[in-house]
Amino acid sequence: MPRSAIFLASSLLLFTLVFAGYRLNQRPSPVALTPVLTGELEYCLTCHADLPEISASHPVETFGCVSCHGGERLALDGDLAHSTMRGGRNPSDLSVVEASCGGSDCHGGSPDDFRDHIQRVQTSVQATYAGAIANVRYSFGAQPDQAARLGIFAIQDEHVLTSSGLSSLEAFDPLREDSPSILAFAENCLSCHLSAAPLEGADYARLTGCAACHTPTAGRDMDQVFHRLTTSIPYTQCNTCHNRGNYDLGRIEFQPRSDHAANRREDYYQPIAQFTQCEWELDCVDCHTSQEAMGDGDLHGNQKEAQYVRCYTCHGTLTAPPVTRPISDPNDVALRRAFLNPIVDLKLGDSILVTEKGEPLWNIRQTQDGTLEMTAKVTGERYTIPLVQRSACQQNLEEQESRYCHACHAVER
Numbered sequence: 001m002p003r004s005a006i007f008l009a010s011s012l013l014l015f016t017l018v019f020a021g022y023r024l025n026q027r028p029s030p031v032a033l034t035p036v037l038t039g040e041l042e043y044c045l046t047c048h049a050d051l052p053e054i055s056a057s058h059p060v061e062t063f064g065c066v067s068c069h070g071g072e073r074l075a076l077d078g079d080l081a082h083s084t085m086r087g088g089r090n091p092s093d094l095s096v097v098e099a100s101c102g103g104s105d106c107h108g109g110s111p112d113d114f115r116d117h118i119q120r121v122q123t124s125v126q127a128t129y130a131g132a133i134a135n136v137r138y139s140f141g142a143q144p145d146q147a148a149r150l151g152i153f154a155i156q157d158e159h160v161l162t163s164s165g166l167s168s169l170e171a172f173d174p175l176r177e178d179s180p181s182i183l184a185f186a187e188n189c190l191s192c193h194l195s196a197a198p199l200e201g202a203d204y205a206r207l208t209g210c211a212a213c214h215t216p217t218a219g220r221d222m223d224q225v226f227h228r229l230t231t232s233i234p235y236t237q238c239n240t241c242h243n244r245g246n247y248d249l250g251r252i253e254f255q256p257r258s259d260h261a262a263n264r265r266e267d268y269y270q271p272i273a274q275f276t277q278c279e280w281e282l283d284c285v286d287c288h289t290s291q292e293a294m295g296d297g298d299l300h301g302n303q304k305e306a307q308y309v310r311c312y313t314c315h316g317t318l319t320a321p322p323v324t325r326p327i328s329d330p331n332d333v334a335l336r337r338a339f340l341n342p343i344v345d346l347k348l349g350d351s352i353l354v355t356e357k358g359e360p361l362w363n364i365r366q367t368q369d370g371t372l373e374m375t376a377k378v379t380g381e382r383y384t385i386p387l388v389q390r391s392a393c394q395q396n397l398e399e400q401e402s403r404y405c406h407a408c409h410a411v412e413r
Contacts, residue, residue: 030076035064042066042073044081055229057340068100089225092210094122094195101210111297114333119158121194121210124295124306128152129193131302133172136189139249140179148301152193155299162298164305184252191254192241199254206240213237213293231285231341234378235268238284243270265411274406283378287314289359290337296357311405313355314364314372316387318395324351324366334362344375 031045044065053060058068066073070086087093091100097118102108109115125131128151137143137150151169174186191199194212198204205217207225214229218236245256261267268280278287285293292307300306316322327334327350337360338346344363346352353361353372364374364385372385388395396404 033060033064035060035067036062038064038067040066040073043076044069044071044073046076047078047081051227054227055340058229070100087209090207090209090211090215092207092214094127094209097121097209107210114336116297117210117294120291120295120297122155122295123157123297123299124194125300125303126293126295127194128155128169128299129172129190130169130299132189134301136182136185136249137177140181142177142179142182146301148299152190152195157299159298163296164298164300166299166301169299181252188253189247198240203244204240206237212241231337232343232378233283233285235283239267243268246270274403274410276402276405276409277411278383279402280411282374282376282383285377286363286374289355289361291357291359308357309355310400311402312388312400314353314361314374314385316389317397317400318388318393319397321387321389322372323354323356324372325354325360326351332360334360337362341377343377343380 029046030043031049032041032043033045034041042064045060048065064073065071068091070084070091072081072084075081085091086096086100091097098108102118104110104115107115107117108119111119121127128148130148130151133150133152134143134146134148138146143149148166149170150172152172154169154171156168157166172186174183177183177186190196191204194209197208198206202219202221205220205222205225206212207215207217211229213233214231215225216228216230216234216237217225218234218240243257245254247253248255257270259266259271265280269275287309288307289309291297292309296306298306312322314322327346327348330348334352335346335348338344344365346362346365351366353364353366355361363377364372367373372387374383374385375381376383393408
């Protein structure tokens with residue numbers, strides 16, 4: 001072999017060895033983690049050690065990363081490590097949530113243990129959009145009544161008996177519709193159910209699935225969304241779907257709000273709305289419970305069927321105070337929820353408010369003198385709740401919806 005060829009081959013080999021050594025030196029030193037739940041080594045923290053812990057109930061030492069996100073746990077190359085991730089950056093998307101967040105000890109467990117979150121969310125009207133679909137199809141002659149028959153996806157209620165009597169929904173398929181208005185509805189008005197991508201703009205910024213509510217995104221660039229789950233959900237997060245405008249049934253399109261809110265009160269309610277002071281000063285999660293917002297486990301044809309917190313839930317009536325109960329079980333779900341959002345030092349022996357279905361309003365405690373005190377879940381502000389009983393209120397016991405309270409207590413603006 002000519003000397004020139006030998007020199008060239010030797011030089012190429014040397015360059016290859018130097019380059020390989022350089023690349024190896026550029027790789028970060030592996031950071032090993034063996035989560036308690038899996039017992040399997042993973043190297044995700046090699047690149048992601050700077051991510052904040054996602055929540056107090058998901059410590060990385062216990063869960064690691066792979067049990068929720070998927071991915072190749074032993075890979076040190078970013079592309080390879082991410083190649084089998086579930087849901088991209090969002091493992092709570094409803095298409096993968098069972099694999100990411102399910103299991104009897106996590107969010108796919110028994111309702112008796114209050115771990116049936118996935119089933120509740122998937123049967124909720126926020127996921128199925130069944131009420132809106134039924135109303136539009138009825139309005140344009142595609143069905144004879146307003147009963148829910150279709151949802152964003154087909155789903156069967158696993159309960160033998162349901163409070164609504166609705167046992168299943170078939171998938172809403174626009175290709176099977178004849179009405180141009182229903183086709184326009186499918187194209188223009190399906191942007192707020194939990195499986196839908198949001199509209200463009202910071203006002204609508206949110207993720208999908210569970211993270212649509214539990215990951216704060218409102219007003220942020222989606223590239224700047226942090227690794228966080230919270231039960232302290234501000235009204236601005238609810239606003240990414242609610243209260244940003246109205247759907248015009250005449251033109252079958254979404255009409256964004258034309259006014260620009262100058263303060264919280266205007267941001268919370270549109271100009272046509274009536275509301276009391278507590279309804280705008282608090283956040284949505286202070287009144288709407290977990291079962292109202294996430295679903296109660298049954299399919300429903302509209303939100304009203306699943307709404308059971310009323311003004312009297314907290315304020316009582318002329319003849320009866322609101323319902324309270326003591327916390328006597330150390331496994332009480334109220335204590336679990338207070339741990340997730342520690343604004344109240346809730347403990348055994350405390351008395352809290354409950355809804356007519358028995359769901360705890362864990363942030364409302366009865367003090368020693370019988371006063372009811374609410375702590376706002378987002379701001380931490382404390383409020384003394386006035387009671388109707390023994391007040392000057394002239395309440396009609398047959399008129400207990402909020403609109404009747406608004407007749408006297410609506411905020412002037």
